[in-house]
Amino acid sequence: MDFLASTHLHITTWVIGLILFFVAVVLTNGSKGQKITQMILRVDYILIILTGLALFMKGMDYNMGMLYGFKFLGGILIIGMMEMILARMKKQKATTVFWILLFVILFVTMFLGFKLPMGLHFLA
Template sequence: MDFLASTHLHITTWVIGIILFFVAVTLKNGSKGQKITHMVLRLFYVFILLTGVALFMAGMDFDMGMLYGFKLIAGVLIIGMMEMILVRMKKHKATTMFWVLLFVFLFITMFLGFKLPMGISFLA
């Protein structure tokens, strides 16, 4: 479990996930490339969740379970917003609200991730 609870592994998975998300958004709607990219992105959702839950369990050693819980919930909401944006784009429906929510949850998650003891100390 130590390998999954690596902060660097988690950061790598979500950076690749965000890149894949923006690639899927920019590709032509309904194209084969977009479908493949979307499926690979869904695989990275699983990797992000596995490493995030492993970090959450490791974070219980710092007696900050509630903040790590908020970060976990915000991370799951980010994945939900990314998926909603891609699916609604495919159906040609409005996505403005989901983009706003995505950036709000992304800000919350990044703030908590950098503030909490297991993160990189940019805000110290």
């Protein structure tokens, strides 16, 4: 479990996830490339959740379970907003509210992640 509880592995998975998400947004709606990118993105979601859960369990050693819990919840909400944006784009519905929510939750979650003891401390 120590391998999964690596901050660098978690950051790598969510950076790849964000890149894949923006690639899926840019690709033509309903194209084969977009479907493949979305499938790979969904596998990456699993890796993001697994590494986040491992970091959450490791965060209990720092007696900051509630803050790590908020960060974990924020991560789940980000994944939900990303999926909602892609689904609503496919149905050609408005996505403005979900984009705003995505960026607000992403900012809060990244701030928490970098501020907490297992973060990279460049915000400290």
